[in-house]
Amino acid sequence: AQTVTQSQPEMSVQEAETVTLSCTYDTSESDYYLFWYKQPPSRQMILVIRQEAYKQQNATENRFSVNFQKAAKSFSLKISDSQLGDAAMYFCAYRRAGNNRKLIWGLGTSLAVNP
Amino acid sequence: DAGVTQSPTHLIKTRGQQVTLRCSPISGHKSVSWYQQVLGQGPQFIFQYYEKEERGRGNFPDRFSARQFPNYSSELNVNALLLGDSALYLCASTLGGSSYNEQFFGPGTRLTVL
Numbered sequence: 367a368q369t370v371t372q373s374q375p376e377m378s379v380q381e382a383e384t385v386t387l388s389c390t391y392d393t394s395e396s397d398y399y400l401f402w403y404k405q406p407p408s409r410q411m412i413l414v415i416r417q418e419a420y421k422q423q424n425a426t427e428n429r430f431s432v433n434f435q436k437a438a439k440s441f442s443l444k445i446s447d448s449q450l451g452d453a454a455m456y457f458c459a460y461r462r463a464g465n466n467r468k469l470i471w472g473l474g475t476s477l478a479v480n481p
Numbered sequence: 482d483a484g485v486t487q488s489p490t491h492l493i494k495t496r497g498q499q500v501t502l503r504c505s506p507i508s509g510h511k512s513v514s515w516y517q518q519v520l521g522q523g524p525q526f527i528f529q530y531y532e533k534e535e536r537g538r539g540n541f542p543d544r545f546s547a548r549q550f551p552n553y554s555s556e557l558n559v560n561a562l563l564l565g566d567s568a569l570y571l572c573a574s575t576l577g578g579s580s581y582n583e584q585f586f587g588p589g590t591r592l593t594v595l
Binding site for chain 2 (some may be wrong): 457464470474
């Protein structure tokens with residue numbers, strides 16, 4: 367069975383600094399997708415970034431980038447130039463490729479941004 | 482365009498009661514998934530529907546059921562409520578059934594069972 371592990375329950379960062387959130391996963395599949403979602407206190411889950419396992423190039427979305435290490439089954443999220451609005455729960459999620467596949471989630475990392 | 486909507490926002494029930502949660506997907510989206518998020522944990526998959534057919538079911542008891550209507554909206558029903566059913570219930574809609582498609586989430590329904 368696939369699992370997703372986030373080993374950092376809480377993290378904090380100073381405004382304008384860089385922070386990295388860790389995620390590891392376990393799967394025997396070779397084709398899959400990895401996601402980072404953000405859930406602010408307002409509860410709406412928002413997709414931050416997505417990585418296709420068959421792509422070697424790390425995904426980047428503005429201040430957000432990932433370090434995808436397929437062999438190590440590691441998928442970390444780097445947030446550069448942190449802003450107060452980045453404060454939220456961050457969830458790492460896995461989805462096997464194909465149709466009608468469920469998302470498998472980690473427990474989340476609570477990120478605080480200090481002014 | 483409107484995003485995924487869910488109703489009600491909050492709900493308080495007592496043990497043994499039944500509850501129905503509703504979800505309207507983004508216009509044009511044909512797939513709806515339901516997740517249960519207990520406080521302090523990540524979401525857990527409950528159901529996925531695509532084109533009005535159940536396409537996936539998580540490890541939840543038969544007290545949980547769902548359906549998708551011709552307009553692609555969906556209902557999640559939970560019978561014989563237990564205290565442990567207290568959680569945030571999230572609905573997500575997807576354009577199609579492919580894993581590549583982004584899931585868009587609604588704001589959730591906060592269910593409290595007393």
